[in-house]
Every structure is written in structure tokens, then in C-alpha cells.
Amino acid sequence: MPEMKEPLMPVIGVVTDIRIDTPDVKTFRVVTPDGKKAFEHKPGQCAMLSVPGVGEAMFSITSSPTNEEFMEFSIKKCGCVTDWLHAMEVGQQITIRGPYGRPFPVDTEFTGHDMLFIAGGIGLAPLRSVINYCRHYRDRYGKIDIVYGSRSMQDLVDYKEIIDEWATDAGVSVHLTIDREQPEWDGHVGFVPNYVKELGFTTDKIAILCGPPLMIKFTLQGLQEMGFDKTQVYTTMELRMKCGIGKCGRCNIGAKYVCKDGPVFRCDELDELPDEY
Amino acid sequence: MRKISLSKLPELFSAIAKTSALYLPVDTKAGAKFEAWAVGKTLSNALNTVRSAKDFFFPQTENLMDFKVEGKNIELIDTRKECEDFVLFGVRACDVKSFEVLDRVFLAEPQDTYYKNRREHALIISTACNKPQETCFCGTFGIDAAEPSGDIVTYRTDDELFFDAKTEKGKKLLDALSSITEEADEKAVDQQKALIRERLQKLPLKDLKTEGFGSGKTAEFFDDPQWKELSSACLGCGTCTFVCPTCQCYDIKDFDTGHGIKRFRCWDSCMYSDFTKMSAGQPRLTQLERFRQRFMHKLVYYPTNNDGLFSCVGCGRCLAKCPINMNIVKVMKALGGREDA
Numbered sequence: 226m227p228e229m230k231e232p233l234m235p236v237i238g239v240v241t242d243i244r245i246d247t248p249d250v251k252t253f254r255v256v257t258p259d260g261k262k263a264f265e266h267k268p269g270q271c272a273m274l275s276v277p278g279v280g281e282a283m284f285s286i287t288s289s290p291t292n293e294e295f296m297e298f299s300i301k302k303c304g305c306v307t308d309w310l311h312a313m314e315v316g317q318q319i320t321i322r323g324p325y326g327r328p329f330p331v332d333t334e335f336t337g338h339d340m341l342f343i344a345g346g347i348g349l350a351p352l353r354s355v356i357n358y359c360r361h362y363r364d365r366y367g368k369i370d371i372v373y374g375s376r377s378m379q380d381l382v383d384y385k386e387i388i389d390e391w392a393t394d395a396g397v398s399v400h401l402t403i404d405r406e407q408p409e410w411d412g413h414v415g416f417v418p419n420y421v422k423e424l425g426f427t428t429d430k431i432a433i434l435c436g437p438p439l440m441i442k443f444t445l446q447g448l449q450e451m452g453f454d455k456t457q458v459y460t461t462m463e464l465r466m467k468c469g470i471g472k473c474g475r476c477n478i479g480a481k482y483v484c485k486d487g488p489v490f491r492c493d494e495l496d497e498l499p500d501e502y
Numbered sequence: 503m504r505k506i507s508l509s510k511l512p513e514l515f516s517a518i519a520k521t522s523a524l525y526l527p528v529d530t531k532a533g534a535k536f537e538a539w540a541v542g543k544t545l546s547n548a549l550n551t552v553r554s555a556k557d558f559f560f561p562q563t564e565n566l567m568d569f570k571v572e573g574k575n576i577e578l579i580d581t582r583k584e585c586e587d588f589v590l591f592g593v594r595a596c597d598v599k600s601f602e603v604l605d606r607v608f609l610a611e612p613q614d615t616y617y618k619n620r621r622e623h624a625l626i627i628s629t630a631c632n633k634p635q636e637t638c639f640c641g642t643f644g645i646d647a648a649e650p651s652g653d654i655v656t657y658r659t660d661d662e663l664f665f666d667a668k669t670e671k672g673k674k675l676l677d678a679l680s681s682i683t684e685e686a687d688e689k690a691v692d693q694q695k696a697l698i699r700e701r702l703q704k705l706p707l708k709d710l711k712t713e714g715f716g717s718g719k720t721a722e723f724f725d726d727p728q729w730k731e732l733s734s735a736c737l738g739c740g741t742c743t744f745v746c747p748t749c750q751c752y753d754i755k756d757f758d759t760g761h762g763i764k765r766f767r768c769w770d771s772c773m774y775s776d777f778t779k780m781s782a783g784q785p786r787l788t789q790l791e792r793f794r795q796r797f798m799h800k801l802v803y804y805p806t807n808n809d810g811l812f813s814c815v816g817c818g819r820c821l822a823k824c825p826i827n828m829n830i831v832k833v834m835k836a837l838g839g840r841e842d843a
């Protein structure tokens with residue numbers, strides 16, 4: 226019996242690095258006690274992290290699968306588990322189980338295409354994994370555009386990596402925006418959906434949208450006005466989760482479980498779900 | 503086919519209990535309940551237990567694992583143990599069917615090993631329902647109360663109990679009981695089946711149909727205006743989900759004992775307001791959405807994911823227990839009775 230693998234049983238992870246991204250987001254690097262990755266994953270998949278005694282919570286694996294040394298999670302402070310994670314120090318052990326969910330179709334539908342990534346706030350977390358995957362296998366994809374916005378300059382997650390690595394890559398264009406003017410900011414100011422329209426992309430691309438529900442709604446509308454078909458647009462859904470494996474009954478939208486049939490959905494697939502998210 | 507005189511039931515139970523733990527329905531102040539057999543305990547005559555038999559495979563709370571935390575280090579303790587063999591005696595047709603409904607959730611990949619462990623060590627002895635009651639509508643879901651599934655099926659006449667072994671496991675146990683049972687022909691059982699089927703035909707809910715519900719019907723029922731009226735009095739107490747043999751939602755919670763952390767799984771209910779609550783929002787804002795979820799799950803979502811099988815077995819427990827007298831039968835009648843359906 227104990228040799229049967231139990232899906233709810235986690236493994237131990239050690240936090241080896243903590244990066245402060247924004248006033249309420251930190252990025253945590255996690256490996257097993259013997260210094261390896263806890264498991265392999267695909268871009269867009271998630272993992273259940275836990276602090277025993279506090280609880281478990283689901284997070285996107287923000288590092289790319291091509292990173293062979295560690296996994297990373299960008300976590301926004303907003304409750305019991307996330308507060309605890311934000312308060313801990315390097316060397317702390319946590320538990321981790323996964324990977325969960327249907328990933329982005331990076332090796333099928335996405336191959337050979339120009340990619341347009343659009344993220345708001347912490348929504349960059351799941352996209353970072355795909356972006357770095359596409360950058361790693363650069364010749365498999367066309368031109369890459371990244372539109373990313375946050376409340377303020379301080380709220381942009383992964384800012385250093387965006388400026389130092391993504392923006393300097395050939396064939397990658399980064400378009401940053403913040404909601405309101407700031408003295409030290411000389412980039413674009415305005416909300417993501419409007420900025421996407423202003424930038425005016427050609428429609429021969431795959432678009433991936435991730436962020437707050439309203440941002441997704443308006444950006445999708447904008448993309449459709451520009452001529453994008455819903456079958457070209459992907460997004461991720463977030464519902465409350467406990468098991469991650471379609472059994473606890475918590476994360477369904479109609480007959481689909483976001484934890485196993487999602488979190489990645491193509492936007493036309495969302496039309497088939499009842500309006501309850 | 504084997505049989506035993508009803509007067510020899512204590513002998514039967516004691517013989518089974520020698521091979522493994524035995525649980526059977528006994529009468530308590532709170533109604534019939536599955537309990538471990540012990541000398542002196544007698545089989546309940548009630549049609550069914552107040553709580554369903556799902557508790558044996560999916561208990562209300564269970565310890566999943568333990569943790570020891572020391573400084574920054576965590577030790578994970580796998581507390582799983584091989585379950586002992588046990589016999590569940592007197593399970594009704596509806597409840598036996600509920601195991602299949604639960605199997606499709608817990609034994610789907612990746613398999614739940616806690617559930618699987620108990621399931622593999624259980625032997626089910628079912629009993630055909632001589633006196634189905636007014637709240638029974640197992641027939642609606644294709645269940646025949648005259649011929650339940652199980653490792654061994656039993657039939658009760660006025661003075662005898664008949665055994666029909668259906669699986670290898672069941673045959674083995676029946677062989678082990680051969681010294682106290684005797685050979686029987688099928689005649690009495692056939693008569694009993696005919697009598698039961700006659701009674702089933704007289705039940706008030708015998709005409710309730712699943713037609714119209716089932717796989718792929720989400721759009722048809724989701725926005726039905728009747729959900730408002732149907733759900734208006736629902737208290738969100740969750741009683742219906744707790745007594746239901748097929749409801750399977752759960753929560754995972756940690757408890758600090760002072761000497762370590764215990765992680766528990768416990769039943770949860772989609773009828774509760776905080777079930778899907780998130781910091782960013784709440785997809786099911788009012789009781790209407792929660793109420794709709796429970797019934798859509800049983801009548802549409804579950805069948806969509808499980809080859810048309812419904813997640814209700816017509817046991818009638820929710821009919822008996824809901825404090826405001828709302829239930830799946832009323833929902834089915836209201837939604838299925840539409841002119842445009």
C-alpha cells in the first residue's frame with residue numbers, strides 16, 4: 226500500500242532564493258533537498274505548494290521547463306499561505322506536489338507562429354514560463370511581442386529580466402505600460418486593452434492573455450475587433466482549488482474542471498462553458 | 503444458491519466476523535446505522551441506513567498524512583496503512599450503485615489510494631429491498647431493487663435468507679460458510695424478485711424519468727428561470743450533500759496537535775457559500791448558483807464526464823432530510839416538465 230503513489234502526497238522542497246519583485250509579489254526558487262527539480266512540467270502547468278499547518282495553495286510554475294536546475298513561483302501576498310510564504314527566509318522547507326493541468330500547446334499549435342503575449346499584473350507568472358520556453362527554442366517560433374502592464378512601475382513583476390534579457394533578444398519586442406503617470410517612468414501610460422489596440426498587431430499570430438478577469442475580457446474584445454479569431458487566443462482560468470486532480474469537486478465550470486481540463490483554455494472553448502466564472 | 507434460516511442469523515454473523523470485520527445496519531436512537539457486529543447486535547429491519555454506506559470508503563474525515571516541523575525543516579510522514587479486510591452486510595441496491603459512481607471519481611487516474619485501499623479490502627453483501635418506500639426512485643436510474651449488485655446478493659423471505667454469490671470473492675466467502683448454510687433452489691428467490699418488482703411498480707415516483715437530462719445538456723438547463731424559485735428557500739445547510747451516497751466534494755485541512763501537524767481530508771459541500779470563494783472574486787455569488795451546481799452536477803455534468811451515468815441513485819435520503827423539503831425529485835419534475843423540453 227505505501228508503495229502506491231498517492232497524488233495528494235507532496236514531496237519536500239527547499240526555498241533556495243527569494244526575489245522581491247513588487248511590494249506584494251515575491252519570486253521563490255524551489256528545489257528538492259538533494260538539489261534537483263521536484264518534477265518536470267510543461268509551460269502553463271501549476272503546482273500545489275504548502276506550509277504544513279497553514280495550508281496548501283495552487284501556483285503557476287513560472288520558470289520554463291527548459292530550466293534544468295530549479296522551479297520558480299511568483300506569488301502575490303493575499304492570505305494565509307501566501308502571507309506565510311512572504312514572511313519566510315531562504316533555506317525554509319515547504320512541500321510541493323504536481324504538475325497539474327493542461328499546458329499551453331507550445332509544441333503543437335504554437336510552433337511556427339508569431340506569438341503575442343499580453344499580461345496584466347501577476348498574470349505574467351504563467352506567461353513567463355511560455356515566453357522563456359519560446360526564447361529557448363527560438364527557431365521554432367516567429368516574431369515575439371510582449372505587452373505587459375501593471376498598476377505602477379513598482380508593480381511590474383520580473384522587471385529586471387524583462388529589460389535585461391527579453392528586450393535585448395533579437396526578434397522579441399517588449400511593450401510595457403503602467404496605469405498612471407509616474408515621474409520616473411518615461412514609457413507608455415494606460416490600460417493594457419487600450420495599449421494593445423494602439424499597438425495594432427497583425428492578426429497572423431497566436432495571442433496569449435493572462436491577468437485580471439476584466440483585463441482579459443476587454444483585451445479579448447479588442448483583439449476580436451482587430452480581426453483575431455477566438456481560436457487564435459489562449460488564456461488561463463483561476464478558480465479555487467484543493468485537490469488539483471478533478472476529485473474535490475471545487476473548480477468546475479459546467480462539466481469542465483479547471484484543474485485538469487484547464488487552466489489553459491483556447492478562448493473559443495470558453496464559449497462552450499456556462500457563464501459562471 | 504445457498505440459504506440459512508433467519509433464526510440462525512447470529513450464527514451467520516459470528517461466522518463471517520471470524521473471517522474479517524463485519525459491519526451491518528443496526529437500530530440506534532438516531533435510526534438505522536452501519537455498526538461493527540458484536541455478539542448481541544441484531545440486524546435492523548429498517549429499509550435503509552440514515553447515513554449512506556459511502557462513509558466506509560470515503561469517511562467524513564480522514565488523516566491523509568502527518569508532518570513534523572523542526573526549525574526550517576519538514577519531515578513528511580506517510581500514515582497510510584494497508585486496510586484490513588471487511589464485510590459490509592445488508593447494503594441496498596441504490597447504495598451499491600453509489601460505489602460505482604464514486605469509483606469513477608476516486609479510481610480515475612490519478613487514483614486516490616486512500617479510497618482504493620478500502621475499496622479493495624471490502625466485500626459487499628447486498629440485500630434486495632422487500633419493502634421499497636415512497637421516497638425510493640432507484641428505478642429512475644436503471645437500478646433494480648430486486649436484483650442489486652454486490653459480491654454476494656441476499657434475498658429475505660419470511661423465514662429464510664438466500665445467498666447468491668456474484669464474484670470470486672463472494673463465492674469464496676460463501677464456501678467458507680457452507681457448514682452453516684444449506685443448498686437452495688432459485689424458486690423462492692424468483693418469487694421474491696417478482697413480489698419486489700410488483701411493489702416497485704406501485705411506488706409513487708415510479709414514473710420519474712431521466713429523459714431530457716444527461717450528457718451535454720448544460721446549455722439547455724443552465725439558464726432555466728426556474729432555478730430561482732427552486733433555490734429560493736434553500737438554507738445552504740449542506741444536509742443533502744452529507745446524506746447523499748454519491749456526493750464526493752472534499753476539503754483538505756491541516757491541524758496542529760502540538761506534537762506535529764496532521765493533514766485531514768473532510769467532506770465539503772457545494773451548497774456552502776465559501777466553497778468557491780476567492781480573493782479575486784466568487785463565481786457562485788448566491789444560493790441560486792450553489793443549488794444549481796449540485797443538481798446540474800448530478801443530472802448533467804457528471805453524466806457528461808461519465809458516459810451518461812447519473813450521479814444520483816434515487817435513494818431518497820435528501821427527500822427525507824432536507825429541512826425545507828426541497829430535493830432532486832422536485833428539481834427533475836420542474837425542469838423536465840417544461841413544455842419546451
Ligand SMILES: Cc1cc2nc3c(=O)[nH]c(=O)nc-3n(C[C@H](O)[C@H](O)[C@H](O)COP(=O)(O)OP(=O)(O)OC[C@H]3O[C@@H](n4cnc5c(N)ncnc54)[C@H](O)[C@@H]3O)c2cc1C
Nearest residue numbers: 282283284285300301304305306307350464465779780781
Ligand atoms: C491554477 C491557479 C494558478 C495560480 N497561480 C498563481 C500564481 O502564479 N501566483 C499567485 O500569486 N497566485 C496564483 N494563484 C492564486 C493562489 O492560488 C491564491 O492566491 C492562493 O490560493 C491564496 O492562498 P492563501 O492561503 O494565501 O489565501 P487564503 O487565506 O486561503 O485566502 C485569502 C483569500 O484568497 C481566497 N482564495 C483561496 N484560494 C484561492 C485561489 N485558488 N485563487 C484565488 N483566491 C483564493 C480566499 O477565499 C480568500 O478570499 C493561482 C490559482 C490557481 C487556481
Ligand code: SF4
Nearest residue numbers: 746814815817818820
Ligand atoms: S441526490 Fe438525493 S436521492 Fe439522489 S443519491 Fe443523493 S441523497 Fe439519494
Ligand code: SF4
Nearest residue numbers: 736737739740742824
Ligand atoms: S437543498 Fe435542503 S438540505 Fe440541501 S442545502 Fe438546501 S436546505 Fe439544506
Ligand code: FES
Nearest residue numbers: 468469471473484
Ligand atoms: S481542484 Fe479539486 S476538482 Fe479541481
